[in-house]
Amino acid sequence: MQSFFRFLYELIGTPQPPADTPVYRQIVFPNIGLLNLGISLALVLIFYYVINKAMGVATFNKLRHWTLFLVLNALIAFIVVVWQAKAQQVTDHSYIYWLATLNAVYGLLFYFLFSVILRKGSTNASTTPF
Amino acid sequence: MQRSPFSQLLPGLLAVALLLPGCYSRDDLKSDAGNTKAAETIEAAAGKAPAASPEAEPSATTAATGPLKQVNVFLEVSGSMEGFMPKTGADAQNTRFQQHVAQFLSDVNRSASVQRKTFYRIKDKPYRDSYQQLETTVREGIREPASSTSIPAILDTLVSHYYQPNAVSVLISDFIYAPRNAGAVPYIKTDITDALNAAGRSDLAVSVYGHTSDFKGAFYPAMKTAAKRINRCCDTDIPYYVWVIGPADAVRRFDAALLKKAPGEQAHFGVKYSAPPSSLLNKFQNQGAWYYGEKDASKRAAGATYHTVAVSEVSAQQPVEFVLGMNLQALPTLYQDLGHLKANLQLTGQDTDAKIVNVFGATDQTRASSGPEAQYTHFVKIRVTKMGKAARPLQVILQDKRPMWITQWTTKNDSNINQVGAKTFALSSLIDGVAAVTTDEQNQAPIFQVPLTLQPAD
Numbered sequence: 218m219q220s221f222f223r224f225l226y227e228l229i230g231t232p233q234p235p236a237d238t239p240v241y242r243q244i245v246f247p248n249i250g251l252l253n254l255g256i257s258l259a260l261v262l263i264f265y266y267v268i269n270k271a272m273g274v275a276t277f278n279k280l281r282h283w284t285l286f287l288v289l290n291a292l293i294a295f296i297v298v299v300w301q302a303k304a305q306q307v308t309d310h311s312y313i314y315w316l317a318t319l320n321a322v323y324g325l326l327f328y329f330l331f332s333v334i335l336r337k338g339s340t341n342a343s344t345t346p347f
Numbered sequence: 348m349q350r351s352p353f354s355q356l357l358p359g360l361l362a363v364a365l366l367l368p369g370c371y372s373r374d375d376l377k378s379d380a381g382n383t384k385a386a387e388t389i390e391a392a393a394g395k396a397p398a399a400s401p402e403a404e405p406s407a408t409t410a411a412t413g414p415l416k417q418v419n420v421f422l423e424v425s426g427s428m429e430g431f432m433p434k435t436g437a438d439a440q441n442t443r444f445q446q447h448v449a450q451f452l453s454d455v456n457r458s459a460s461v462q463r464k465t466f467y468r469i470k471d472k473p474y475r476d477s478y479q480q481l482e483t484t485v486r487e488g489i490r491e492p493a494s495s496t497s498i499p500a501i502l503d504t505l506v507s508h509y510y511q512p513n514a515v516s517v518l519i520s521d522f523i524y525a526p527r528n529a530g531a532v533p534y535i536k537t538d539i540t541d542a543l544n545a546a547g548r549s550d551l552a553v554s555v556y557g558h559t560s561d562f563k564g565a566f567y568p569a570m571k572t573a574a575k576r577i578n579r580c581c582d583t584d585i586p587y588y589v590w591v592i593g594p595a596d597a598v599r600r601f602d603a604a605l606l607k608k609a610p611g612e613q614a615h616f617g618v619k620y621s622a623p624p625s626s627l628l629n630k631f632q633n634q635g636a637w638y639y640g641e642k643d644a645s646k647r648a649a650g651a652t653y654h655t656v657a658v659s660e661v662s663a664q665q666p667v668e669f670v671l672g673m674n675l676q677a678l679p680t681l682y683q684d685l686g687h688l689k690a691n692l693q694l695t696g697q698d699t700d701a702k703i704v705n706v707f708g709a710t711d712q713t714r715a716s717s718g719p720e721a722q723y724t725h726f727v728k729i730r731v732t733k734m735g736k737a738a739r740p741l742q743v744i745l746q747d748k749r750p751m752w753i754t755q756w757t758t759k760n761d762s763n764i765n766q767v768g769a770k771t772f773a774l775s776s777l778i779d780g781v782a783a784v785t786t787d788e789q790n791q792a793p794i795f796q797v798p799l800t801l802q803p804a805d
Contacts, residue, residue, distance in 0.1 A: 231636070231659055236629035238638040238659070238804070243645035308630065 222250040233312035257327035265339035278342035294324030423520035426492040430564030434488035444560035460604035498524040499542035515593030525569035539780025552595035552617035559584035569772035573762040584769040617785025626652035635667035636660040659804035672723030698735030738802035745794040
């Protein structure tokens with residue numbers, strides 16, 4: 218698990234400053250990775266199964282609605298990193314924002330993948346985004 | 348059967364519920380550590396309760412940290428010491444020796460670190476004195492000076508008759524040892540070695556404190572080539588010494604309790620010290636791509652110490668610099684002295700060019716810091732530009748090197764002491780004699796060593 222997230226997040230280089238490397242690898246990366254997966258999945262479920270199935274809302278199934286959730290997910294992914302960095306008391310460094318940006322990109326990716334997998338089960342949005 | 352929308356969502360919600368608690372947080376780690384600690388103490392208490400009564404516990408610890416059983420203070424009162432303790436005249440002037448030794452005797456007498464204090468004058472043999480009698484001798488001068496006392500004979504007596512576990516002997520003297528004739532000078536070292544070795548004490552340790560004082564009286568040089576005595580001496584200061592002799596552990600504790608703030612110079616022989624608390628500091632003057640290599644470094648537990656450097660990138664252009672913090676408070680002031688440390692701290696490693704680039708003491712800034720550097724009194728900065736392909740040991744060692752002052756305070760001929768200055772005849776030979784007994788010359792143990800590991804980052 219740790220090595221998977223380490224691979225994922227060290228694509229943009231090793232943590233900075235280097236002294237915080239153990240904290241990033243063993244705490245921050247797994248935390249933000251798991252939260253990102255969990256929140257992406259939750260938003261996909263809310264979009265396809267709560268709004269567009271259980272609640273039966275018929276007017277929230279367009280591409281722009283799906284995109285709204287996509288962007289929301291990316292924003293949350295960004296904020297989660299900044300919050301985790303504060304919570305784990307790592308040294309302030311521009312690296313935190315690079316990591317947050319990377320996490321937002323992964324948020325987009327996860328949201329898209331979950332959408333592709335789960336959209337078929339939705340009543341009103343089974344063809345969103347395509 | 349019609350399933351409710353909720354039951355269809357259930358698997359997804361479950362998945363989220365499973366993922367979220369998987370997140371690590373420092374609070375979890377902290378409370379985990381707290382729980383295990385609490386559990387340990389409960390276990391420990393449960394294990395101890397039937398075995399030992401509450402009173403039995405402190406007595407076990409006092410053996411190692413409690414007061415010393417006894418100290419014997421010996422003051423040499425031969426004629427050569429008269430100049431340090433001149434009889435008080437109308438001018439009521441006293442020497443620095445009088446001020447210092449009177450204060451020292453008072454400190455010993457008052458100290459709670461030693462249970463029993465006995466005081467002796469040394470003439471041809473030790474004579475028991477009360478504290479008041481000896482203090483009076485120091486302040487008002489020697490009444491009946493002994494003709495001469497031989498240093499080896501005194502040392503022999505101290506190690507043969509006054510040597511006990513958990514007790515020390517303190518000898519205050521000018522340590523001017525005049526061999527019978529010039530031909531015996533080369534044997535000074537041997538005489539001292541034989542005297543200290545007479546009783547075959549295996550854990551013998553000696554701490555030597557060197558002081559200088561003004562001197563008002565007749566000076567008896569060891570080399571009598573010019574004159575047997577120099578009357579109305581001296582224009583120069585004359586050195587005198589406080590030797591603490593006893594088992595290594597007792598000497599260490601006596602030094603720490605009573606001679607911690609001793610002015611003047613010092614040297615220690617055969618005294619063993621426990622390794623000082625130390626840790627690498629990853630956010631204090633660090634440079635380059637390295638981090639703590641310990642597996643649990645991310646926990647950042649309170650009070651944790653680190654000794655592994657994991658280097659992810661190093662080259663001549665991108666050197667790695669790290670600082671080792673050490674708390675040397677428990678060591679004698681000699682080993683806290685930056686000059687001594689700079690000269691004698693060594694770094695040994697394999698496949699690396701790691702070297703010490705700076706040794707510095709705590710400043711107000713480091714002491715006031717909220718970081719771990721606040722706990723340390725001394726810092727060693729190490730620079731690396733190349734290293735091995737695998738983990739290699741790296742050691743910071745304080746070698747047991749004799750301090751410079753011993754050579755500087757030594758003279759081969761004291762017959763003209765006013766020109767020679769504040770030096771003692773054959774001091775380094777006396778010290779050679781001490782060192783031969785207390786240290787294994789084949790295999791010299793360092794004062795302390797801090798083992799580190801230098802490894803490539805994984």
